[in-house]
Amino acid sequence: MQPLIDNARTFGQRPEEFAELAEGQSPQVLFITCSDSRVVPALITGARPGELFELRTAGNIVPPYASQHPTGEAATIEYAVEVLGVRDIVVCGHSHCGAVGALVRGDDLTAVPAVRDWLAQATPRPAGAAADPEVAEAVQSHVLTQLLRLRSYPCVERGLARGGLDLHGWYYEVHTGAVRTHRARTDTFEAL
Numbered sequence: 001m002q003p004l005i006d007n008a009r010t011f012g013q014r015p016e017e018f019a020e021l022a023e024g025q026s027p028q029v030l031f032i033t034c035s036d037s038r039v040v041p042a043l044i045t046g047a048r049p050g051e052l053f054e055l056r057t058a059g060n061i062v063p064p065y066a067s068q069h070p071t072g073e074a075a076t077i078e079y080a081v082e083v084l085g086v087r088d089i090v091v092c093g094h095s096h097c098g099a100v101g102a103l104v105r106g107d108d109l110t111a112v113p114a115v116r117d118w119l120a121q122a123t124p125r126p127a128g129a130a131a132d133p134e135v136a137e138a139v140q141s142h143v144l145t146q147l148l149r150l151r152s153y154p155c156v157e158r159g160l161a162r163g164g165l166d167l168h169g170w171y172y173e174v175h176t177g178a179v180r181t182h183r184a185r186t187d188t189f190e191a192l
Contacts (some may be wrong), residue, residue: 001089002149003163013069016036018049021050025053026050026084027052027080027084027086028051028086028087028091028137029045029047029051029052029086029088029089030052030054030055030076030077030081030086030088030090031045031053031054031055031090031092032054032055032057032062032089032090032091032150033054033055033060033090033092033093033172033187034056034057034058034059034060034094034099034176035058036094036097036098037173038094038096038174039092039094039174041054041090041092044092047158051139053080055073055077055080057073057118058099058101058115058118058120059097059103059122059142059189060091060092060142061073061099061118061146063148063149064152065153065154068107074153076148077089077133077155078155079155081155081158085164087164088165088166088167088168089165089167090169090170091143091146091150092143092169092170092179093139093146093171094139094171094172095134095135095136095140095171095172095173095175096135096174099115099137099141100126100128100138100142101133101138103122103142104125104126104128104130104135104138105130106130115191118183122145124145126139126141126142126145126151134173134175139171140169140171143182144169147167147182148187150167151167169181169189169190178191179191180192
C-alpha cells in the first residue's frame with residue numbers, strides 16, 4: 001500500500017496537467033472490461049485522463065437489461081451513450097480470467113454467493129477447454145456473448161440504428177500484452 005500512498009501524495013503536485021479536466025469530459029469510448037488488477041485500460045490503450053469512460057465488472061459481464069430494476073452497469077452504459085455520446089463501445093476480455101475460468105470449470109462457488117450469483121448472469125456458459133489456463137477460447141466466446149447482450153440495451157440499439165455507435169470485442173493477453181479484435185467477416189480474433 002505504501003507505494004500507492006507515496007504516488008498519491010505527489011500526484012496532485014502537478015495541477016496544471018489536470019486543470020482542463022474540471023471543464024468536463026468527452027470520452028469517445030466506453031471500455032467495458034474485467035475488474036482484474038492485471039487489466040489496465042489506460043495502459044493498454046495509451047488513453048489519457050478523460051479519453052475513456054470505463055465500466056469494470058467481475059468477468060466483464062454486461063447484465064441483462066431490466067428497466068424495472070436498473071443496475072449500476074446499465075446506468076453507466078446509458079450515461080455513456082446518451083449523455084456523453086460515446087461513438088464506440090469496447091468489451092475487452094482477457095487471458096487467465098478467473099471468472100470465466102470458474103464458469104468453464106464449473107467451480108463450486110458456494111463460499112462466495114455474491115460471486116456465484118453474479119457469474120450466473122454470464123449465461124450461456126462459455127465454451128472452452130477447462131484445462132486451458134489462459135481460457136482463451138472461452139473468454140473470446142464470452143466477449144461475443146456480452147456484445148450480443150449490449151445490443152439488447154435500448155440506448156445501444158438506438159445508437160446502432162442511428163449509425164453513430166460501433167461495438168468492438170477485444171481479447172487481451174495478460175502474459176504478452178497483445179490485443180486481438182474480433183473480425184466479423186472471419187468470426188475470429190485477430191491482431192489489431
